[in-house]
Amino acid sequence: MLKLADQFKDGVTSSPIRRIMEMASPDNLVKMGLDPNDVISFAGGWVNHEAPEELRQEYIAIAKDRDLFHKTGAYSPSDGSPELKKALIDFNQQIFGAASKEENIIIGANSTQLAYSLFKVLLNPGDKIALLDPAYANYPEQIEMGVNCQMVCFPVFDEEKWAFVNDEQKLITDFEQFIEKEKPKLLLFSSPDNPTGTMVPDFFVKKALEITLKNDCFVAIDFAYNTFVYTTDQPEYFTYSVADYPNLVKLYSNSKWCRGLGRRLGWLEADENIIQALKVVQQCVVLCPDTIHQLTLANYINKGLKDGSLATYINRINEDYKSAAAFLCECINKYLSPRFTLPQGGLYSVVDVGMNGDEFVENVLKKTGVIFVPGGGFGDSLKNGIRISFGPLVYDKAKIEEGFQRVAKVVKKLSINSGS
Ligand SMILES: Cc1ncc(COP(=O)(O)O)c(C=O)c1O
CATH class of the missing domain: 3.40.640.10 (Type I PLP-dependent aspartate aminotransferase-like (Major domain))
Known part of the structure; x- marks a missing residue:
């Protein structure tokens, strides 16, 4: 059994999610010819509202x-x-x-x-x-x-x-x-x-x-x-x-x-x-x-x-995320794919992109500067999917839409929208 440090050296434990996050590091984005400030990320599993x-x-x-x-x-x-x-x-x-x-x-x-x-x-x-x-x-x-x-x-x-x-x-x-x-x-x-x-x-x-x-x-x-x-x-x-x-x-x-x-x-x-x-x-x-x-x-x-004040705070924040979730779904449906999960809670939706999610994410990032997370890292059932997080962009619907508009150009060219 290899020591963990050796496994990392050999790339054995590199998960698809970690690979995409490494790929999306500022240094690497520059190497890919992208401006890190211009990148739109739907990858972050975090929230962006203010603490009480x-x-x-x-x-x-x-x-x-x-x-x-x-x-x-x-x-x-x-x-x-x-x-x-x-x-x-x-x-x-x-x-x-x-x-x-x-x-x-x-x-x-x-x-x-x-x-x-x-x-x-x-x-x-x-x-x-x-x-x-x-x-x-x-x-x-x-x-x-x-x-x-x-x-x-x-x-x-x-x-x-x-x-x-x-x-x-x-x-x-x-x-x-x-x-x-x-x-x-x-x-x-x-x-x-x-x-x-x-x-x-x-x-x-x-x-x-x-x-x-x-x-x-x-x-x-x-x-x-x-x-x-x-x-x-x-x-x-x-x-x-x-x-x-x-x-x-x-x-x-x-x-x-x-x-x-x-x-x-x-x-x-x-x-x-x-x-x-x-x-x-x-x-x-x-x-x-x-x-x-x-x-x-x-x-x-x-x-x-x-x-x-605590219940009021939780309800207000919940409404903000609910509204962002609904907007995200409109954008997914309009620009990317009609096959996605409607968030009943949380920060995410998964979308069927009709091809291997790893390849889709890598290709879209290179061509548009938009980052998604490949679905395969969450289980075999999502290998042809991507995870989209709206948490970081909860108060920036314009950016959510801009991200999807950019992707729509590439998706159309590659005709990877399964549409079923
Ligand atoms: C399902 C789930 N559980 C736990 C966590 C992390 O929780 P904590 O910050 O308390 O370690 C996350 C973070 O993204 C998560 O998505």
């Missing part, structure tokens, strides 16, 4: 208070501050109607670290971990790097219809067979989903929890995008509690909703024994989450829930 002003004010208040600032220079408990846990319980209750208990929560540096730590807690070498196909592209790499486990994928995307499989009965029967055959110890998926923007349907989650429970398998739902919901109602499982569903693990992050990407924290809800084991793993990995972000977030949540 009240949150900024909390940082200011802490920085101004000499004693408080000194206190935030101390380690917090390994599993996070009890004050923030209490605030997060209120947040989940008031924003999503979900009940949680302090003993079922651990706060981590971010949800990426918590997912990685969860693998260490739930999986033994040789165990299987199940993902949906397609899935967030970071999961396979985390699994590959973190644990000596086999990844198995359950297909949920209908390439013909270019949508989440909608034959409920068949999906459940196939899922049951898949779980009984593969016997994974953990199923992990995000909802709203990265990359398709789909909300994993209630019927599937309900049944999946039942089937997996019978087969000694946990279900971890990654709620990184749970405040970005464009359907009339949120899914029912947003309110499921780990007290009622013993094999459920809920993974949360403040990266997206309060634009906390660079100030982020994650938290996880699960059975108390899992939380205790995670605490030990977390001690080894990060020792504890950042104190200043925990204190600031707890203060902000407590005040924002009380005066209603």
Whole structure:
């Protein structure tokens, strides 16, 4: 087995997504004859709205208070501050109607670290971990790097219809067979989903929890995008509690909703024994989450829930992203392809480009300076697709349209618009 550093030297672990991001680095763009300032990127999995002003004010208040600032220079408990846990319980209750208990929560540096730590807690070498196909592209790499486990994928995307499989009965029967055959110890998926923007349907989650429970398998739902919901109602499982569903693990992050990407924290809800084991793993990995972000977030949540400003903020931001999602879909339909997923939440849509996504993305970047992400890195079902993110351009519809106008010229020339 090669050391990881050697594998990188040999290019073994270079994922298609990382390749495109390397290709789109400013130095490389210049080498390709492109002006980095003129490039339009639909690749970034990040949000671009402002953090709540009240949150900024909390940082200011802490920085101004000499004693408080000194206190935030101390380690917090390994599993996070009890004050923030209490605030997060209120947040989940008031924003999503979900009940949680302090003993079922651990706060981590971010949800990426918590997912990685969860693998260490739930999986033994040789165990299987199940993902949906397609899935967030970071999961396979985390699994590959973190644990000596086999990844198995359950297909949920209908390439013909270019949508989440909608034959409920068949999906459940196939899922049951898949779980009984593969016997994974953990199923992990995000909802709203990265990359398709789909909300994993209630019927599937309900049944999946039942089937997996019978087969000694946990279900971890990654709620990184749970405040970005464009359907009339949120899914029912947003309110499921780990007290009622013993094999459920809920993974949360403040990266997206309060634009906390660079100030982020994650938290996880699960059975108390899992939380205790995670605490030990977390001690080894990060020792504890950042104190200043925990204190600031707890203060902000407590005040924002009380005066209603937090719910107002979340609703306003949700409307902004909903509007950008609708505009993006108009542009995709008008300029690129009628086959795309309608975002029900989150930041993304996937588009059928009728040819290998890697080649499409490389060609379009070279000719137009527009960057997409090839779909294959998210799963086989999207190999002829691309992922489009509207997060960074949420307030720049003119740029969204300009990007598609540029692409339309090249797409027409190559006649790669499948149009079916
Ligand atoms: C589905 C999903 N989960 C988790 C993350 C990262 O979360 P965090 O910033 O808390 O590590 C992302 C980021 O793009 C994501 O798309």
